[in-house]
Amino acid sequence: VSLAENGPVTLWARDEMHAQQMQVSHSNARRLPGVNLPKNVSITADLNDAFGADTLLLAMPMQRMGGFLNAHAKALSGKTLVSCSKGIDIATGQGSTGLIHAHCPGARAAVLTGPSFAADIARGLPTALTLACADHSESLQATLSTPNLRLYRTTDTIGAELGGALKNVYAIAAGTVIGAGLGDSARAALMTRGFAEMLRIATTLGARAETLSGLSGFGDLVLTCTSTQSRNFKLGHALGANEPFDPAITVEGVATAKAVSKLAQSRDIEMPIATMVTALTEQKISVPEAVEALLARPLKEE
Numbered sequence: 619v620s621l622a623e624n625g626p627v628t629l630w631a632r633d634e635m636h637a638q639q640m641q642v643s644h645s646n647a648r649r650l651p652g653v654n655l656p657k658n659v660s661i662t663a664d665l666n667d668a669f670g671a672d673t674l675l676l677a678m679p680m681q682r683m684g685g686f687l688n689a690h691a692k693a694l695s696g697k698t699l700v701s702c703s704k705g706i707d708i709a710t711g712q713g714s715t716g717l718i719h720a721h722c723p724g725a726r727a728a729v730l731t732g733p734s735f736a737a738d739i740a741r742g743l744p745t746a747l748t749l750a751c752a753d754h755s756e757s758l759q760a761t762l763s764t765p766n767l768r769l770y771r772t773t774d775t776i777g778a779e780l781g782g783a784l785k786n787v788y789a790i791a792a793g794t795v796i797g798a799g800l801g802d803s804a805r806a807a808l809m810t811r812g813f814a815e816m817l818r819i820a821t822t823l824g825a826r827a828e829t830l831s832g833l834s835g836f837g838d839l840v841l842t843c844t845s846t847q848s849r850n851f852k853l854g855h856a857l858g859a860n861e862p863f864d865p866a867i868t869v870e871g872v873a874t875a876k877a878v879s880k881l882a883q884s885r886d887i888e889m890p891i892a893t894m895v896t897a898l899t900e901q902k903i904s905v906p907e908a909v910e911a912l913l914a915r916p917l918k919e920e
């Protein structure tokens with residue numbers, strides 16, 4: 619919706635019926651209720667229509683990205699692929715640029731990430747994001763920026779993708795804290811110690827600390843740990859309050875917690891909060907047990 623301010627956009631949807639509904643109504647009632655799609659957004663269920671563009675934005679659940687890239691590797695060769703997905707692929711431990719390089723070596727990989735609810739961007743509310751691309755990305759930055767969408771560029775793709783992926787894990791933890799009635803002070807402590815975990819694992823994996831401190835890390839951590847709009851926060855809230863949660867909703871932090879706990883274990887890195895989120899979402903531990911285990915850890919320097 620936002621990019622349509624810069625020129626024509628093709629929106630591909632897998633489901634033909636849904637694509638037809640969107641074409642007729644020029645809206646996406648299921649995912650973006652109350653937003654009219656601009657006239658220069660053409661909606662298609664035929665991927666070949668989307669493959670006509672040089673730059674493609676990929677916005678799908680992270681655990682589906684490897685399969686998508688693999689299935690369309692030939693058509694995607696030579697394209698600039700901008701991942702909007704936030705997660706770590708559980709099968710390979712890779713972020714989205716790793717998957718793009720592995721499946722589509724002929725494509726250029728970029729990451730668009732940062733604090734941004736789709737509903738806010740679609741309504742034209744002002745937002746700032748990180749655009750990460752290993753090569754010089756000034757022209758891509760200009761192509762994807764709009765008057766209300768301000769992009770900061772970096773070459774640190776690993777840092778940008780890990781910031782966006784990891785914050786979801788701590789948003790689940792923050793939601794749990796609030797859902798269980800443990801209070802805002804506990805949430806602030808958890809966000810801060812969560813950020814320390816993000817820095818620890820991301821820098822070990824090759825990220826720059828400055829990237830984690832920017833929009834894609836700290837910025838998105840603040841947003842998702844404090845907003846009831848966040849699906850990751852909402853899942854955590856349901857866990858904390860012992861309430862049901864719709865399993866069909868995309869909650870990236872569940873798989874990412876598992877993937878990052880595995881990565882941390884293999885590198886001997888301490889990530890106690892991520893480990894607790896994994897155990898909680900796998901129902902191996904109760905909320906009171908998780909809180910007790912975190913508080914009982916040996917006292918240490920900050």
Ligand SMILES: NC(=O)C1=CN([C@@H]2O[C@H](COP(=O)(O)OP(=O)(O)OC[C@H]3O[C@@H](n4cnc5c(N)ncnc54)[C@H](O)[C@@H]3O)[C@@H](O)[C@H]2O)C=CC1
Nearest residue numbers: 632649677678679680682686702703704734735736868870
């Ligand atoms: N919704 C939001 O506010 C934001 C979402 N993101 C990220 O974008 C990614 C997608 O999230 P949402 O769009 O919100 O999820 P969603 O659940 O609303 O939509 C997912 C879309 O992916 C499609 N999809 C599922 N499997 C697919 C496959 N195998 N191949 C192609 N398409 C497939 C679905 O049909 C659906 O259109 C996630 O990684 C999320 O973290 C990033 C920033 C903001």
Ligand SMILES: O=C(CO)COP(=O)(O)O
Nearest residue numbers: 732733734735848849850
């Ligand atoms: O990444 C997001 C906002 O930046 C969306 O967060 P949720 O996936 O938790 O809704």
